Amino acid sequence: MSHPLRIVLAKVGLDGHDRGIKVVARALRDAGMHVIYPGLWLTPEAVVRTVADEDAEWLGLSLLSGAHMTLVPRVLQLLRDASLEHVGVMVGGIIPEADIPKLREMGVAKVFGPGTPLDEIVGFLREPRQVAHGS
Amino acid sequence: MAHDLIARFRRHDRTALARLVTLVARGESFPELDAMLAEDPAMKPRVVAVTGSGGVGKSSLVGRLLETIRQDGKTVAVLACDPQSPLSGGAILGDRFRMGSSIYDGLFIRSLAAVGGRGAVADHLPRLLRLLAHYGFEVVLIETVGAGQGDVAVQQAAEVVVLLVQPEAGDELQWEKAGILEIADVVVVNKGDLPGAEKTVAQVRGMLDLAHASPVAVLRASAKTGEGVPELWRHLQSLSPKVVPNRLNVSLLFDRVAEEAARRAAQLWSQHDAAVCEIVANWQEGRLAESAAVDALLNTLRSHPEA
């Protein structure tokens, strides 16, 4: 029997634009997923804490502030520290093309650029999971 | 694996706690879990349901309340039963994550899917509360919208029901709410920073005087300014458990019946008890319908008083 997928969507960093993440949150909810959105301006510690308490299978990080190359590794490290390497991580936002392979290397399962069709995100999450990050 | 989960839970591993909350909320069970839940927890948490219509300020007030409770040195679990919003959790957390980590060590916040809908969390709430009790939480706050059947079940599982209302503009209390007032042990007029709050307090008192025999406190608070929140917490603590024994968990009691029956049946089965084995075999081979098998097993348990 399948259960609604539990996903935390979080913004880390300092920008205050949450329209995009709320649109994604609604789309995923409408697709039957259980979405937890813990709010703006979260620290990496707070994000990981939420993922832990919510027993989430996925974490979607939204970053517009350009700090992805420091914030994403920090979150991944904290997830490993909390023995949460089974949680899949996807990243959305404005990420330069050149950084995508680096993020994938670190263990990010998928990077979605701005304007990604919502169906594509839903479809991705519905695919069977292959590997967790870290190792 | 299952055994390991319970062992980790007993060592206060939060990941294990989070996992078990998921499993229990889905209605899953396994023998080690059932055995633990059948034990009496060392301490029972104060279970408070916070209910009220959409936008009245439940999440904001719960957020304030948990600050006060943590400052009081008590540990608290929050269950947010939110059928609608994909933003659940957000309103409670707000910017509290910046308050420093000592607050979080004794704090667990979990959003649960719709109480009434698919998944029917409310059905499993008594077990969920026992689980949180076993972890050692001293207070459990449950946020529900308070309309559907699932919400009523949540309120029945709680010791104390706090109903939130907000100042109304007109003369008449708009609420279809005379009815819902009856479930409340405490009424809080939230958004007490807005005009009209004092009048609403008076109106609610008036309605309660008409409807109720037992005294229900009507407090004014503001989740925005924090005013009235310490007083609310003090009041919630002052309510003696004796005030609420009738709603204190008839459903939990029934749950215990089921748990106890399952435990004893499993034990007899593992001891190869002849009667139990025969019933099971007959059921497995289709000679006994499930309901008949259940009846037969219950009868067998009766003749083995201390399995």
Ligand SMILES: Nc1nc2c(ncn2[C@@H]2O[C@H](COP(=O)(O)OP(=O)(O)OP(=O)(O)O)[C@@H](O)[C@H]2O)c(=O)[nH]1
């Ligand atoms: N002025 C004022 N506004 C408040 C107060 N408490 C909450 N609000 C505002 O009311 C709105 C709803 O607050 P929430 O805490 O999300 O209300 P809720 O009852 O949890 O809402 P749902 O979960 O959607 O049913 C928010 O915009 C809050 O900022 C208060 O005491 N005073």
Ligand SMILES: [Mg+2]
């Ligand atoms: Mg709310």
